[in-house]
Amino acid sequence: xxxxxECIEHEPALxxxxxxxxxxxxVPDAEVGDCNKFGRALGDILVEKLGAxxxxxxxxxxxxxGQNRVEALETSQGLLEAELFVLATGTMTGKFLGARFEGKMxxxxxxxxxxxxxxxxxxxNCSVADTAKKIIxxxxxxxxxxxxxxIFSDKTxxxxxxxxxxxxxxxxxxxxAANFDQPQEIWAxxxxxxxxxxxxxxxAGYQNLYVNAGHGSLGWTxxxxxxxxxxxxxxxxxxxxxxxxx
Ligand SMILES: Cc1cc2nc3c(=O)[nH]c(=O)nc-3n(C[C@H](O)[C@H](O)[C@H](O)COP(=O)(O)OP(=O)(O)OC[C@H]3O[C@@H](n4cnc5c(N)ncnc54)[C@H](O)[C@@H]3O)c2cc1C
Numbered sequence: 001x002x003x004x005x006e007c008i009e010h011e012p013a014l015x016x017x018x019x020x021x022x023x024x025x026x027v028p029d030a031e032v033g034d035c036n037k038f039g040r041a042l043g044d045i046l047v048e049k050l051g052a053x054x055x056x057x058x059x060x061x062x063x064x065x066g067q068n069r070v071e072a073l074e075t076s077q078g079l080l081e082a083e084l085f086v087l088a089t090g091t092m093t094g095k096f097l098g099a100r101f102e103g104k105m106x107x108x109x110x111x112x113x114x115x116x117x118x119x120x121x122x123x124x125n126c127s128v129a130d131t132a133k134k135i136i137x138x139x140x141x142x143x144x145x146x147x148x149x150x151i152f153s154d155k156t157x158x159x160x161x162x163x164x165x166x167x168x169x170x171x172x173x174x175x176x177a178a179n180f181d182q183p184q185e186i187w188a189x190x191x192x193x194x195x196x197x198x199x200x201x202x203x204a205g206y207q208n209l210y211v212n213a214g215h216g217s218l219g220w221t222x223x224x225x226x227x228x229x230x231x232x233x234x235x236x237x238x239x240x241x242x243x244x245x246x
Contacts (some may be wrong), residue, residue: 002026013124013174019133031139032127034134035220059115060089064094070209084238086210090192091154091212093200100205107214109154109190114147115166116140116185117178133169137177139240144178146170156188191217201230203237210234 004021046052091109127138194214
């Protein structure tokens with residue numbers, strides 16, 4: 001637990017704040033990162049080292065079902081056959097999960113918005129949550145990002161008034177952190193959220209169909225652990241040997 005003074009000592013970007021700081025909670029091992037960079041780099045590793053093929057811009061239209069198995073995916077680019085399928089389609093997952101899957105939960109999209117700016121003279125070193133204003137601000141090298149909002153929606157449209165409010169809150173929290181007049185990127189995404197806020201990571205009604213979806217506001221944090229849990233289940237239930245370590 002930190003006093004207001006200790007918060008500023010720890011994060012000098014808060015020195016010029018117009019917010020009244022009551023105190024703070026420091027999470028020493030919290031980290032920040034660029035999830036887009038992470039995703040692209042992971043994709044490269046899968047392609048280059050493991051021979052994966054990634055098909056962008058292909059829409060899955062329906063699962064082609066057999067007796068107990070999914071035989072193929074009908075996609076916008078024709079049929080795609082495989083031995084095993086994993087549904088990781090975020091808020092759209094419910095569309096493909098049939099009544100045969102007893103663990104099925106509805107997934108609701110909770111829209112969030114992020115705005116990224118060029119860093120200013122006193123950019124933050126860590127990630128700071130202003131819990132009263134419900135925003136998070138963080139430094140990403142030569143950029144500063146603010147995120148906020150929890151809007152029930154399945155669309156990623158962005159209202160200008162929401163962006164303006166987010167920028168005002170960011171400026172109030174850390175006035176010298178960024179060039180707030182020149183946002184570089186304005187982005188909206190959906191947090192795929194289940195009623196109990198737990199993801200579905202399991203076999204989904206068919207012998208060869210698995211689901212990995214519904215990670216809410218923590219999908220990136222939970223991504224690698226979820227994949228490992230799913231892989232363990234597949235290895236046990238589907239009866240395949242573990243792939244080589246690398
Ligand atoms: C503003 C904001 C800040 C966030 N901050 C954090 C954070 O700091 N840490 C953290 O861990 N998480 C954070 N999250 C949450 C995180 O982004 C989500 O939990 C995560 O993206 C969920 O991943 P997913 O792959 O399950 O779903 P998604 O990211 O929604 O991906 C699903 C994919 O499936 C595709 N798809 C859907 N239907 C079809 C179809 N029919 N055919 C083909 N493709 C289809 C979609 O195009 C999409 O690419 C944040 C979210 C937001 C909005």
